[in-house]
Amino acid sequence: MKKDKWLVTSALPYANGPIHFGHVVGAYLNADIFVRHLKLCGEDVVYICGTDEHGVAITIAAEQAGVSPREHVDKYYLVIKDIFDKFRIEFDNFSRTTWPPHYEISQRFFLDLYEGGHISEKESEQFYCATCNRFLADRYIIGICPKCGFEPARGDECSKCGAWLEPDQLINPRCRVCGNPPVKRLTKHHYLRLQDFTEPLKKWLATKSDWKENVKSFIANMIVEGLEERPITRDIEWGIPVPLPGTEGKVLYVWFDAPIGYVSFTEQWCRSKGAAPGEYMRWWKDPNCKIVHFIGEDNVVFHALIWPAMLMGEGTFQLPHNIPANCFLNIQFPGREEEKISKSRGTAVWIKEYLQGYDPDPLRYHLTAIAPEQQRTAFKFGDLIRRNNEELVAALGNFVHRNTTFAHRYFEGRIPSRGQTTDQDRAQLAMVAGLADRVGALIEQYRFKDALEELMAAAHQSNRYFDYRQPWALRKTDREACGTVINVCLNTVKALGVVMAPFLPFAAAKTAAMLSAAPAEAAWSAAAQPLPEGRALGEPVILFHKIEEPADEGSA
Numbered sequence: 001m002k003k004d005k006w007l008v009t010s011a012l013p014y015a016n017g018p019i020h021f022g023h024v025v026g027a028y029l030n031a032d033i034f035v036r037h038l039k040l041c042g043e044d045v046v047y048i049c050g051t052d053e054h055g056v057a058i059t060i061a062a063e064q065a066g067v068s069p070r071e072h073v074d075k076y077y078l079v080i081k082d083i084f085d086k087f088r089i090e091f092d093n094f095s096r097t098t099w100p101p102h103y104e105i106s107q108r109f110f111l112d113l114y115e116g117g118h119i120s121e122k123e124s125e126q127f128y129c130a131t132c133n134r135f136l137a138d139r140y141i142i143g144i145c146p147k148c149g150f151e152p153a154r155g156d157e158c159s160k161c162g163a164w165l166e167p168d169q170l171i172n173p174r175c176r177v178c179g180n181p182p183v184k185r186l187t188k189h190h191y192l193r194l195q196d197f198t199e200p201l202k203k204w205l206a207t208k209s210d211w212k213e214n215v216k217s218f219i220a221n222m223i224v225e226g227l228e229e230r231p232i233t234r235d236i237e238w239g240i241p242v243p244l245p246g247t248e249g250k251v252l253y254v255w256f257d258a259p260i261g262y263v264s265f266t267e268q269w270c271r272s273k274g275a276a277p278g279e280y281m282r283w284w285k286d287p288n289c290k291i292v293h294f295i296g297e298d299n300v301v302f303h304a305l306i307w308p309a310m311l312m313g314e315g316t317f318q319l320p321h322n323i324p325a326n327c328f329l330n331i332q333f334p335g336r337e338e339e340k341i342s343k344s345r346g347t348a349v350w351i352k353e354y355l356q357g358y359d360p361d362p363l364r365y366h367l368t369a370i371a372p373e374q375q376r377t378a379f380k381f382g383d384l385i386r387r388n389n390e391e392l393v394a395a396l397g398n399f400v401h402r403n404t405t406f407a408h409r410y411f412e413g414r415i416p417s418r419g420q421t422t423d424q425d426r427a428q429l430a431m432v433a434g435l436a437d438r439v440g441a442l443i444e445q446y447r448f449k450d451a452l453e454e455l456m457a458a459a460h461q462s463n464r465y466f467d468y469r470q471p472w473a474l475r476k477t478d479r480e481a482c483g484t485v486i487n488v489c490l491n492t493v494k495a496l497g498v499v500m501a502p503f504l505p506f507a508a509a510k511t512a513a514m515l516s517a518a519p520a521e522a523a524w525s526a527a528a529q530p531l532p533e534g535r536a537l538g539e540p541v542i543l544f545h546k547i548e549e550p551a552d553e554g555s556a
Contacts, residue, residue, distance in 0.1 A: 006045040008031055009293050017061070018350055022328065024089075027296050028089050030373075031294035036501060048265045050093070050097065054258075073096070099265075110232075114190075119190050119193065122188070124186070127155075131175065138155030142155070142170070162298070189234075192229065198223060201312075213374075222301065231253065240252045259302065262293075267279065297325050322446070326373055332378045361504045362388040365503060396455075408540060414537060418488070419481070421484060439499045458496065491528075497522075
C-alpha cells in the first residue's frame, strides 16, 4: 500500500443523548477499523470527530430537561466521550463545536461564501408561535408528512420516509412545545445558493466511480431534480452568531457549522501538537491528503452535496476523497417485526447499557458482521450470542488458546523450532503469508464485512490444520514434528493477532501479550514475519467468553 496522507472523520454526534447501536454501526465503528488499519500500515493519518452542540435539537432537549443549552451539552459531551473511550473508538481529537475557535473559523467560512456571491439575503414568511413568543425553527414544528402521511413529522424531515422537508410543507403544522398552530411573520435570512454549484457538483460526482451506489445515486437524483437556495441562518439564541451587521439574534444553521467542525477540530489537534494557528491547512488544502467522511444514510445530503458545495464556494479546500455511508440499522426484538432503531420510538439499544454486562469486542465483531454497508440490516441479540459463542469463542479464541496453552504445557512456554516442514505446514504458512494483504485490500475498499469474513475463514482453516496435524499425537511419537506444528500455529496466531487488531483491539492486545510481541511486531507488514524461536511466551488468557442466552427472551 502506497504511503498517503489521510484525514478521516465521523459524523458529529449530537450532544443531546447517549450513543446507541445504530449510531456506532453507522459512522464510528467502520471509521475506527479503517483508521486502525491505516495506522498499522504506517500511514500519516488523523481521525477527527466531536460533538455537535448547536441547533434546535439541543435547545428542545435542554428545555425539556429544565437546564440551559450549555449545561446540557456539557453533560452529554462527557457521556458520549466516555462511551467511545470504553468501546475503543480512538479519535486523534474528539472536540466540540462550542470550542471558541470553531466560531471564528465558521464565521470566516460564511464570510468567504458571502463575499463570493454564494449567499443571498431575502425576506420570507416563517412560522411564529404567539404563545411561545418566538420564531419556530424547523424542529420546533411538527405535523403530518405530505409524502407518506406520518405524524409527527418534523419541519426538516420525516423520520419515517426520510423526506427532506420545509416547515410549510407539513399538513396541520403546530408548535412542538405548546401544541398551538403557528402563524406566519416576515423575517430576513441568508441562503446558500446551491444552484451555483450544479455543474461543478455533476462533474465532481462523475469522477467518483468507486463510491457506494447509495451515495452517488441519491445525490445524482437530487441534482437532476434541481438544486435550490437553502436557508443557513435561524432566529434562535443558541448557536454561532451571523457575522454581519444588522443580524442580531440570528445564528448559523447547525448543518452549516457542523461540517466546518472537521476543519476546526483539525486545527485544535494541530495546536495540541505545538503547531502554529492555521496548521489545519496542511491537511485540508493539500491535494495529496485524502479526506474521508464516514456517515450514516441520513447525512448523505449534507456531506455529499451541501458540504462539497460549501467547499467549492470557499475555493481553497480539498473536496472529499470518499464518503462511505452506511444505511440504517434496524432491530428485531423477540416476537416482533424489524423496526428502525429510534430513541423517540423506544427501540434504541444503548452502548452504555451493553458495556455494563459484556465485553466490547463481541459487539464490535457482530456489528461489523451485520453492518448495513449496502442495504439496511437488523440487529438481533440472539445472533450476537450465536456469533460470539460459535465464531469468536469456538473458532478464533479456541485456536489461540489451544496453541498457547500447548506451548506452555509441552515446550516450557517457549516458541519451538520450526524444523522440517510438510506440504500441509507450507500450505498453512502460505495462507498466513497472504492474510494481511487480503484483509487489508478489503478494508481499503471499505468492505469491512468481507474483511472480517476473510479473517474468520483463516481462523477456521487454522483449526482444521491443527486438527489434521494432530500435535497431541505427534508429541508422543515425533517431538520435532510436533514442535514444527506448534511453531507454525504460533506464527499463525501472530498473523491473526495483527489482522484482528482493527476489529477486535482488546483481543489483539491480549494476543500480542501472550506472544511477548514487541510493538514493531504489531505492524501490518510484520503480520507474517516469523516469531523468534526460543522466545518465552506470556501467560495464556482466554480471549472471548461464552455468553449465556437470557432465559426469559430466547433467541431473537
